[in-house]
Amino acid sequence: MTQKIVKAIGWVTILLATFFCIAQTTVSAQAKTYQIGTDVTYPPFEFANKQNKYVGIDIDIMNAIAKEEGFKVNIKPVGFNAAVQSVQSGQLDGVIAGMTITPDRKAKFDFGTPYFRTGVVMAVGKNSNIKGFNQLRGKRVALKTGTAAADYANSIKKKYGFKTVTFDDSNNMYEDVTTGNSVACFEDKPVMQYGIKQGLKLKIVTAPANTGWYGFAVKKGQNKELREKFNTGLKKIQTNGTYDKIVGKYLGTKTNPKVKGKTFTIGTDVTFPPFEFANKHNKYVGIDMDLIRAIANEQGFKVKIKPVGFNAAVQSLESGQIDGVISGMSITNARKAQFDFSKPYFTSGVVMAISKNSKITKLSQLKGKRVAIKTGTSAADYANSIKKKYGFHTVTFDDSNNMYQDVTTGNSVACFEDHPVMKYAIKQGTKLKIVTKPAESAPYGFAVKKGHNQALLAAFNTGLADLKASGTYDNIKATYLGTDDKGSVNKTAANDSGDRSFIGLIKQNQGALLSGLKETMWLTIVSIFFATVFGIIVGLLGVVPSKFGNGVSSVLIYIFRGMPLLVLALFIYTGIPSLTGQKIPAFIAGVVTLTFNEGAYIAAFVKGGINAVDPGQMEAARSLGLPFGKSMRRVILPQGIRIMVPSFINQFIITLKDTSILSIIGLMELTQTGKIIIARNLEGFKVWTIVAIMYLVIITLLTWLSNWVQRRIKV
Amino acid sequence: MSEKLRVTNLVKTFGTNNVLKGINLTVNENEVVVIIGPSGSGKSTLLRALNRLEEPTSGSIVIDNVDIASKEIDIDTVRENIGMVFQHFNLFNNLSVGENIMLAPVELKKESKDQAAQQAKQLLKTVGLEEKFNATVQSLSGGQQQRVAIARALAMDPDIMLFDEPTSALDPEMVGDVLAVMKDLARKGMTMVVVTHEMGFAKEVADRVVFVDDGQILEQGTPDQMFEHPKNERLQDFLNKILNV
Numbered sequence: 007m008t009q010k011i012v013k014a015i016g017w018v019t020i021l022l023a024t025f026f027c028i029a030q031t032t033v034s035a036q037a038k039t040y041q042i043g044t045d046v047t048y049p050p051f052e053f054a055n056k057q058n059k060y061v062g063i064d065i066d067i068m069n070a071i072a073k074e075e076g077f078k079v080n081i082k083p084v085g086f087n088a089a090v091q092s093v094q095s096g097q098l099d100g101v102i103a104g105m106t107i108t109p110d111r112k113a114k115f116d117f118g119t120p121y122f123r124t125g126v127v128m129a130v131g132k133n134s135n136i137k138g139f140n141q142l143r144g145k146r147v148a149l150k151t152g153t154a155a156a157d158y159a160n161s162i163k164k165k166y167g168f169k170t171v172t173f174d175d176s177n178n179m180y181e182d183v184t185t186g187n188s189v190a191c192f193e194d195k196p197v198m199q200y201g202i203k204q205g206l207k208l209k210i211v212t213a214p215a216n217t218g219w220y221g222f223a224v225k226k227g228q229n230k231e232l233r234e235k236f237n238t239g240l241k242k243i244q245t246n247g248t249y250d251k252i253v254g255k256y257l258g259t260k261t262n263p264k265v266k267g268k269t270f271t272i273g274t275d276v277t278f279p280p281f282e283f284a285n286k287h288n289k290y291v292g293i294d295m296d297l298i299r300a301i302a303n304e305q306g307f308k309v310k311i312k313p314v315g316f317n318a319a320v321q322s323l324e325s326g327q328i329d330g331v332i333s334g335m336s337i338t339n340a341r342k343a344q345f346d347f348s349k350p351y352f353t354s355g356v357v358m359a360i361s362k363n364s365k366i367t368k369l370s371q372l373k374g375k376r377v378a379i380k381t382g383t384s385a386a387d388y389a390n391s392i393k394k395k396y397g398f399h400t401v402t403f404d405d406s407n408n409m410y411q412d413v414t415t416g417n418s419v420a421c422f423e424d425h426p427v428m429k430y431a432i433k434q435g436t437k438l439k440i441v442t443k444p445a446e447s448a449p450y451g452f453a454v455k456k457g458h459n460q461a462l463l464a465a466f467n468t469g470l471a472d473l474k475a476s477g478t479y480d481n482i483k484a485t486y487l488g489t490d491d492k493g494s495v496n497k498t499a500a501n502d503s504g505d506r507s508f509i510g511l512i513k514q515n516q517g518a519l520l521s522g523l524k525e526t527m528w529l530t531i532v533s534i535f536f537a538t539v540f541g542i543i544v545g546l547l548g549v550v551p552s553k554f555g556n557g558v559s560s561v562l563i564y565i566f567r568g569m570p571l572l573v574l575a576l577f578i579y580t581g582i583p584s585l586t587g588q589k590i591p592a593f594i595a596g597v598v599t600l601t602f603n604e605g606a607y608i609a610a611f612v613k614g615g616i617n618a619v620d621p622g623q624m625e626a627a628r629s630l631g632l633p634f635g636k637s638m639r640r641v642i643l644p645q646g647i648r649i650m651v652p653s654f655i656n657q658f659i660i661t662l663k664d665t666s667i668l669s670i671i672g673l674m675e676l677t678q679t680g681k682i683i684i685a686r687n688l689e690g691f692k693v694w695t696i697v698a699i700m701y702l703v704i705i706t707l708l709t710w711l712s713n714w715v716q717r718r719i720k721v
Numbered sequence: 722m723s724e725k726l727r728v729t730n731l732v733k734t735f736g737t738n739n740v741l742k743g744i745n746l747t748v749n750e751n752e753v754v755v756i757i758g759p760s761g762s763g764k765s766t767l768l769r770a771l772n773r774l775e776e777p778t779s780g781s782i783v784i785d786n787v788d789i790a791s792k793e794i795d796i797d798t799v800r801e802n803i804g805m806v807f808q809h810f811n812l813f814n815n816l817s818v819g820e821n822i823m824l825a826p827v828e829l830k831k832e833s834k835d836q837a838a839q840q841a842k843q844l845l846k847t848v849g850l851e852e853k854f855n856a857t858v859q860s861l862s863g864g865q866q867q868r869v870a871i872a873r874a875l876a877m878d879p880d881i882m883l884f885d886e887p888t889s890a891l892d893p894e895m896v897g898d899v900l901a902v903m904k905d906l907a908r909k910g911m912t913m914v915v916v917t918h919e920m921g922f923a924k925e926v927a928d929r930v931v932f933v934d935d936g937q938i939l940e941q942g943t944p945d946q947m948f949e950h951p952k953n954e955r956l957q958d959f960l961n962k963i964l965n966v
Contacts, residue, residue: 625774626811626870630825630877631801640824644815 043089125214314672355444522679541608864895
């Protein structure tokens with residue numbers, strides 16, 4: 007009969023496995039070789055290296071795209087003018103040569119998506135105190151003839167009252183600044199960055215002016231296919247980090263050898279758009295996510311993102327389960343006692359939002375009313391700091407959606423939230439409106455445990471500085487918040503406004519939901535296996551003729567059955583590592599939690615089942631000379647198991663449902679997946695309905711199975 | 722007649738309750754001893770102590786010159802040689818009739834299944850249930866179950882058989898079949914200790930009758946001595962009650 011159960015469990019496993027089978031097919035593009043022209047020498051965009059091989063940002067980008075899109079390129083360093091002319095004459099297919107997109111050139115060429123932003127910057131000696139143009143009055147500034155930088159300097163010369171001196175080549179110009187003859191020089195930003203990376207004792211002090219974009223060009227009306235391949239390829243390498251790696255290689259500071267090649271686990275919130283949220287493909291994106299990935303790329307380390315929720319992330323950091331937290335975390339004095347923070351990477355502001363038809367416009371109208379806040383946010387700190395003055399009450403939520411919901415339903419009259427977050431939520435369809443101007447709040451920082459992971463912190467700071475210098479930082483911000491000069495891209499954050507019907511939501515989130523279901527099933531199966539082993543051992547310990555064994559069994563059952571699953575999960579995941587200094591992966595912590603908790607229940611009914619077998623059976627077996635163990639195995643257990651089977655199946659169903667509690671430690675099971683999808687699209691009712699139905703379907707299948715098994719084993 | 726079993730000063734207490742108050746009893750080889758006495762007198766406890774289903778509190782139980790009350794003894798090996806039959810049969814509900822009989826020989830004597838099955842069929846024949854080899858326990862009547870239980874106990878080829886009120890749970894018309902099997906066993910020379918209320922059986926089969934009351938042996942002797950000329954007042958009283966219903 008035991009074999010029948012095993013067989014039955016085997017069938018369910020097979021049944022479920024078929025659910026998850028999704029076939030994938032890939033079609034490889036046909037390889038074609040394109041002739042691409044470039045400049046002879048324009049570091050860091052194209053130049054021959056020591057081995058006389060052409061390298062540089064342009065070359066590497068072109069090669070990476072070709073690889074990504076499955077075509078071949080033949081790079082011809084014929085010089086800028088020759089390259090441009092050859093494309094026009096049809097000799098070459100395209101040109102990539104630090105070519106700025108201008109209206110004039112657009113008339114003759116079709117440009118791909120802009121791939122690099124450039125602009126004129128001012129650089130000064132490493133120890134100089136000069137920070138802006140207005141400190142230049144009466145001073146001497148070095149320029150290089152015939153450059154865009156020189157044109158720009160001449161255009162502002164009068165306004166800021168400085169003198170210029172002109173050189174024929176860059177090196178002499180730099181020298182004039184390092185020796186102190188001139189106080190500053192003007193240069194194209196990437197060229198300047200590259201020079202500094204190569205060892206120039208200068209530093210960049212201004213934001214890029216007269217900015218423009220480099221583009222890849224083909225002859226107007228020709229080679230449309232190549233241009234499209236370039237665009238899709240560029241998007242791919244920008245998403246997968248190759249782009250940043252290339253730019254970082256030429257313009258970034260040297261990678262920190264202490265972090266190079268290492269993998270760091272970074273905790274973050276589940277739901278804090280636009281800083282962190284899962285996109286349609288269930289990949290974590292947002293300002294924080296893109297930033298930490300870009301920094302990791304640039305500094306040569308790897309990150310493993312753990313979206314466990316803000317509070318869990320902070321606790322995990324304290325207990326050493328994770329290495330760092332980037333989660334829209336405000337730098338406050340209280341937190342500084344526990345954590346070391348990076349340089350601030352984002353300054354936000356707190357706003358008050360109210361329901362769309364509410365008449366409240368001022369803080370003073372909140373007197374005696376209820377206001378919703380989210381735990382641990384700077385917005386909550388701000389609300390609490392003005393609570394007394396304006397006489398309102400607060401109610402605290404664990405995630406943003408519940409907080410918004412509380413305001414839209416009218417339970418609370420208003421909520422406080424960081425400005426970009428609120429703006430994003432409203433854009434996504436939350437029925438709230440912002441009524442106050444952003445109030446000052448503490449800036450966001452990346453945190454590590456105090457005194458730990460200092461190399462990671464240093465790498466973050468250098469990386470952040472590099473990304474700010476290269477413009478990647480601005481690009482990331484623009485992607486989610488929108489800016490003036492690349493208006494088209496901020497659509498990417500808002501393009502999730504597709505079909506919001508049940509079927510639409512299921513279609514969009516099919517992959518995520520199935521992988522959540524898979525995780526839930528895995529957790530359930532692995533946990534019930536270990537819980538059964540644990541439960542049977544503890545249960546048997548409760549019936550052996552040993553007072554000590556009986557005692558141990560009773561105590562284990564008492565402890566693990568008496569503790570709430572949530573507390574047990576948090577204790578194992580964040581408590582144990584604090585004690586031992588040993589990290590526990592969330593999945594293992596989850597399995598251990600369920601093993602103990604469900605195992606205790608199993609032990610209780612194993613004990614009960616065995617005790618329910620007539621004691622005369624044991625006496626008869628022992629009277630024949632069968633030892634205790636053999637009597638148990640051959641006579642008592644087979645009868646006890648028959649009594650236990652309904653409880654076992656019931657426990658299996660309970661375990662399946664209990665896995666949802668493990669979302670607290672960030673396991674991406676079905677419930678957590680639901681939370682994340684809602685964090686993105688704010689369709690709480692519909693998504694929870696879908697999730698609930700998925701649980702019900704699985705549980706219905708299990709119930710059928712249990713009835714079938716029970717019928718089969720009834721003799 | 723050589724001595725098979727000797728109980729000396731056997732005491733059994735449950736908490737503060739003295740159930741056996743110093744029992745001394747000898748059983749010889751091939752002897753059939755029937756223990757009688759009122760309910761709660763301790764006769765079942767005495768019987769169950771003989772294979773240590775009840776742990777004696779003090780005293781010794783010597784079987785074939787070995788004190789089996791000693792903690793050092795491997796009681797499982799001892800039990801292989803002592804068959805026991807229970808009031809409520811206690812057949813293994815998860816096994817068929819044949820399997821019930823085969824279990825111990827296969828597990829303990831490492832007999833092959835075929836060998837054990839052969840033996841089981843033979844034993845079923847002697848208790849008159851040859852055709853029930855594949856039957857489930859639940860399909861048998863009480864009398865049939867008890868006869869299977871006797872066959873199961875005999876399968877280990879014991880040299881002592883203990884019977885704990887083997888007919889008390891049976892319908893009257895079943896009692897005869899079971900007693901017949903027991904008589905047959907006695908005739909074949911099995912050493913038997915039987916707790917029973919079947920006075921007819923005691924008169925006919927017992928070599929010696931032992932009267933237990935209040936945890937003590939008050940009188941023992943041949944059936945004739947015990948039933949026809951009881952000396953002890955309480956035995957007289959007891960016999961009066963059960964023989965003159």
